[in-house]
Amino acid sequence: MGIIINALSIVSGSVIGSLFKESIRLKNFTVLAISIMIISLVGFFENIFDIYSMTLKSNELLVVVFSLIIGTVIGDTIQLENRVSNISSLSNKGFSNLIDAAIFFAVGGLQICGPILLATVGDNSQLILKSIIDFPFALMFGVSYGKKVLLSFIPVALGQVIIFLLTLLSKTFFNATVIKQLCAIGYIILFFSGFNLICESKYKINNVNMIIGIFVILFYNVIIKLWR
Structure with missing residues (x-):
């Protein structure tokens, strides 16, 4: 359901x-950006803070932080964000808009973590959150590029x-700890997406490079399970 809702938000917005x-007229995204940042912080602390004992889950926090750092370094080394940005420059103008x-x-944390959460515990919340965030941007793309950008829902939904x-094929791997770690790092990436909306270009964070951190967490947990 969450995947369908996300696709519909992109199509309808476009x-x-x-x-x-x-x-x-969509010129000021400050309110949206601040909303994204607040939601991200709440989601992040929800996954690394134990509300019953009122303490931080230090092990999970360390895994998330180090995975994010290592992933960002790897992403920066392979110039992931530049490579992604250059894809559109290889095609003609009409197709590059799409x-x-x-x-x-x-490209984003919720794009990866949302389907994982849906497959493991049947939770649509991250995909619905992504849909709410995507809709105003789909409006913006529709205003700027026309309705052809509605086709962008295809690679999003397919992914x-x-x-x-x-x-689903590896469902037993995704225990509660892995899911919380993935959700936490997904919300960090989302936070910087909001941060970039209200910052001058010279202060923007290359949050696309952070996506590698998700795979670092997965790799770490695979090693832990094999070790045990």
Whole structure:
């Protein structure tokens, strides 16, 4: 359900934006950015803070922080964000607009963690949150590029379905600890997405590089399970 909702948010936003482009003005994303940052902080602490004992889960916090650092270093070394950005420059202008939109919606922490959470515990919350965030940006892309950007839902939904199915095949691997670690790092990446919306370009954080941190967490937990 969450995957369908996310696809519909992109399609509807793109269509509405393209049809009413003369009357829609989306220039100030400050409120949206602050909302994203607040939601991200709440989600992050929810996953690394034990509300019953009122203490931080120090082991999980360390795993998340070190995975994020290592992942960011790897992403920066292989220039992940630059490579992703350069994809659209390889195609013609009309098609590059579609690729820009697809990359924006398909690259992020919730894009990966959302389907994992859905497959493991049937929780749609991260995908619904992603849908709420994606809708105003789909409006913006619709206003700027026209309704052709609605096709960007295809790679987004396809990627989510693939992650969902792969997670189902290895469901026993994703215990509560792994899920909380993945959710925590997903919310950190989302936080910096909001942060970048209200910052000058010279202060922006390359949060795309942080996505590698998700795979570092998965690799770490695979090693731990094999070791045991």
